[in-house]
Amino acid sequence: MPLTRKAYRAAILHSIADPAEVGIEASYEYFEDGLLVVENGQISAIGHATELLATLPADIEIIHYQDALITPGLIDTHIHLPQTGMVGAYGEQLLDWLNTYTFPCESQFADKAHADEVADIFIKELLRNGTTTALVFGSVHPQSVNSFFEAAQQLDLRMIAGKVMMDRNAPDYLTDTAESSYVESKALIERWHGKGRLHYAVTPRFAPTSTPEQLTLAGQLLSEYPDLYMQTHISENLKEVEWVKELFPERKGYLDVYDHYQLLGERSVFAHGVHLCEDECARLAETGSAIAFCPTSNFFLGSGLFNLPMAEKHKLNVGLGTDVGGGTSFSLLQTLNEAYKVMQLQGARLSPFKSLYLATLGGARALRLEDKIGTLHAGTDADFLVLDYNATPLLSYRLKQANNIAETLFVLMTLGDDRTVLQTYAAGKLVHQR
CATH class of the missing domain: 3.20.20.140 (Metal-dependent hydrolases)
Structure with missing residues (x-):
């Protein structure tokens, strides 16, 4: 099979641990200007675009998203x-x-x-x-x-x-x-x-x-x-x-x-x-x-x-x-909106990073598939999404007021739904385009 290699440039966020076990700050990786490199259905690299671009062949196709966030599927x-x-x-x-x-x-x-x-x-x-x-x-x-x-x-x-x-x-x-x-x-x-x-x-x-x-x-x-x-x-x-x-x-x-x-x-x-x-x-x-x-x-x-x-x-x-x-x-985004309320009614908090964990790496661990899905680590299946910050007028306006990735993530989970998902990739192939 010919080698298929592509790179995707946008803000990138994924869970790497359970916030309940390691604390919020150590539970995720965020690249404000990130690059995800995919080869033959698997992720081969993730990191800061400025660092990774120099390592890539000149002819690689790079898809650049504005006002978007890449997360695991x-x-x-x-x-x-x-x-x-x-x-x-x-x-x-x-x-x-x-x-x-x-x-x-x-x-x-x-x-x-x-x-x-x-x-x-x-x-x-x-x-x-x-x-x-x-x-x-x-x-x-x-x-x-x-x-x-x-x-x-x-x-x-x-x-x-x-x-x-x-x-x-x-x-x-x-x-x-x-x-x-x-x-x-x-x-x-x-x-x-x-x-x-x-x-x-x-x-x-x-x-x-x-x-x-x-x-x-x-x-x-x-x-x-x-x-x-x-x-x-x-x-x-x-x-x-x-x-x-x-x-x-x-x-x-x-x-x-x-x-x-x-x-x-x-x-x-x-x-x-x-x-x-x-x-x-x-x-x-x-x-x-x-x-x-x-x-x-x-x-x-x-x-x-x-x-x-x-x-x-x-x-x-x-x-x-x-x-x-x-x-x-x-919509798991809408489901997380409700999960937040479940915790509120019990006098507990659900941080957006715990929510991200539940919907990605937590689910993968529950299924014993964390070596294959749930993160964007190199060597895992290239199952990922592109979330659109301008999916609706309200979302677009609200995210312009967000000061950091925690607030951005929480707003996506509160106001987001199927319209927020611009693209869905499975094993490196585009399987949904809004």
Whole structure:
């Protein structure tokens, strides 16, 4: 293959550590006039333009952006492909919302043509919002995952997804069996896991919709393929937590159900965790498991406020999730706007650099992919965005008042949305242009 090399010049910012562990100043690198050099889909250099330009060959193409910021691609650690068509559905809390809106919408994925259509819309929406990696729930139908991975593979995206396993407490038209969920998941793993930049996640929807037999087989899949992911929901809603206690009276609590079936581990991501206790946070951290913090969805469904300071105390890996369709936006910038409010309501602060961390390197660490995505270090995948300071008249005016990169970043996360994303690159290729 011929060597493809390009350079991108703009302000450049990326997280290099968790501010909760090293302090804000040591948590990021910022180049006011920066240069990002990309070769064959990977970043080969990052630094001050004045220093790097002299090292480059004379014929290299340099793309120069004015009034723009380059950041790593954003990472969404919890989102539902089949709920794209019901985002913004009115008036219910979690359990009623599932029955009223979610299950009927997911039933349409029995049709491959429908699954193809939604996968295309879903991926375009992710890229329009600057999301280059997502941990995705399919529906119970294998074709939901096939359609998604086919579309993601065409663009060489780094994506993780799995077929939902659900064999009870759901409509008959939407359940599998313990055995069929195992067989179908295994076939999808064999077809897609590790192919290009794609990874598979074993996906029991949540404890109430899986029998002990199904949870046992989910754990078995994880033991058969050591680098698989596992994704599910935990402690999102108080009624859900009570329901789990009724269904599994022999277990100490919600997390203990998953622990018993060997579903905790370094590539296990639990969505929400709004009502976790200290012991559960400690156990998640001890096993290397992660939480997907989904503030937009937690507000929209009235679920509660995630305790980020408690997670930090236990050094628990936390990523950010939009949770479409419980969440109302594909935009991780808008999700960070809501995350800031979640902290405010608890008397805590969320610095813009912690926010950047959650949406990039924090998500990468939650997924154990920090050697490949989440930063702009040399040797990582060239998944990055160009954010436009003049995306809207208000944003343009407001950023002219900003005195430093911290203020600029905070304003982008408060006023920014899909319009702010000028371009999205994945593996060095332009995959979205506003």
